[in-house]
Amino acid sequence: MNDERRKFKRESAEQRKDALIVATLSLVAEMGVRGATVRAIAERADVTQGLIRHYFSSKEDLIIAAYEHHMTTMTDQTFALAAAVDSSARDRLAALVNASLRPPVAAPRSVALWASFLNRVQQDAQMKATHERTYAYFRDQLQDLIGAALEEAGQVTSPTRLRHLATACNGVIDGLWMEGGALPDAFAPDELPGIGVESVGAIIGLDLEQKAEQP
Amino acid sequence: MNDERRKFKRESAEQRKDALIVATLSLVAEMGVRGATVRAIAERADVTQGLIRHYFSSKEDLIIAAYEHHMTTMTDQTFALAAAVDSSARDRLAALVNASLRPPVAAPRSVALWASFLNRVQQDAQMKATHERTYAYFRDQLQDLIGAALEEAGQVTSPTRLRHLATACNGVIDGLWMEGGALPDAFAPDELPGIGVESVGAIIGLDLEQKAEQP
DNA sequence: GTAGTAATTATACACTTGCATAATTACGAA
DNA sequence: TTCGTAATTATGCAAGTGTATAATTACTAC
DSSP states (O other), X not given: OOGGGOSOOOOOHHHHHHHHHHHHXXXXXXXXXXXXXXXXXXXXXXXXXXXXXXXXXXXXHHHHHHHHHHHHHHHHHHHHHHHHOOSOHHHHHHHXXXXXXXXXXXXXXXXXXXXXXXXXXXXXXXHHHHHHHHHHHXXXXXXXXXXXXXXXXXXXXXXXXXXXXXXXXXXXXXHHHHHHHHOGGGSOTTHHHHHHHHHHHXXXXXXXXXXXXXX | OOGGGOSOOOOOHHXXXXXXXXXXXXXXXXXXXXXXXXXXXXXXXXXXTHHHHHHSSSHHHHHHHHHHHHHHHHHHHHHHHHHHOOSOHHHHHHHHHHHHTSTTTSSHHHHHHHHHHHHHHHHOHHXXXXXXXXXXXXXXXXXXXXXXXXXXXXXXXXHHHHHHHHHHHHHHHHHHHXXXXXXXXXXXXXXXXXXXXXXXXXXXXXXSSSOOOOO
């Protein structure tokens, strides 16, 4: 009885690791990797610093896990919304662009994390692999959607041209994503997704904004 | 005589400050702000660490100066090429997009620096001011060029719409710039400027790629 | 030449960092 | 209940950090 006396509570390995990762990400987003010291992380996760070494072999290991967590979360958030659309490929494409350029995917926090990790991603092989996997996945999905939307519209597209279109659209989307997160005040609400849909539509030659015809 | 014995050489304040800034930027680009320690900077600039404090009141001061230097250099490099075009506004616009998406402006080093500084920019008032000034300058130039190009083509554009177009184009350009620097291998040479010109043209409704008519 | 002075080096200090190791504590099994 | 063990804390350390201060050194004015 009298739990107040307990100096700490035991948690499952999964919960603790997750709590440490969440604390790490919040600190990195706020102050960069430099601000995410073991002591600061431990404090934010309400544990003592020694515990970090109990769950992660090194701080580098924790940083890598945090990056993986962030990328996975963003990917999931992006495709969760787009996958819900079950009408036309064109609408699914528009939904994907929308989800990519709207919070929580497009947000200062996301971009701050991306920027903070960039250096390490370029140096650490494991982080680089995570980055490339995530990137390739998004690009492939985008390319498939573009292809399907064009086919839907009765257009024949060569694989080479399709690849070019996907590259261009991906660049525009990623770029607007970063831009929106780096300069949140530069855009009115809904302006960023609007620009994205407009640009992607202009590039592939389809009007993504027009409502589906009512039969 | 026998200058070999000299333990150091005196340089003008301007040269030394510049050398320290250049050393700082190269280190930040390679290893992030975290890797740019006073000792590493001093070593790369071939001086001892004490000298840094002689020219900059603090390390933060040096970082701020380095950021200013980087942004100014990028702006100059961007507009130097575009300003050389003296034919039509349309061609100047195309040249601006090109210069923005081509080395040395669009390069891994530039984007690495941008990403490394992002956190500090958000926190430090002086750096934020530098950032906003640079950004606003580019945007205004872009908006003017778009307006001139459209007028040239005989199109009337409301200020509101012009602002929207400039925002969209700016977002696409900045985005592609970051994308190209973050993933240099994802694009073939000349592919990025091509996508940029194509996208900007599609957004504002002008073909920027067509050659000027030969009389 | 020589003295003055600013540029540059040399040295040291207080503080933070990541990490290791030992000492506790909570919880499950018996 | 008690006992074992893994989770958690407590403490300490060596290396690296920015900065301050004093000691040199190169150039300049006279």
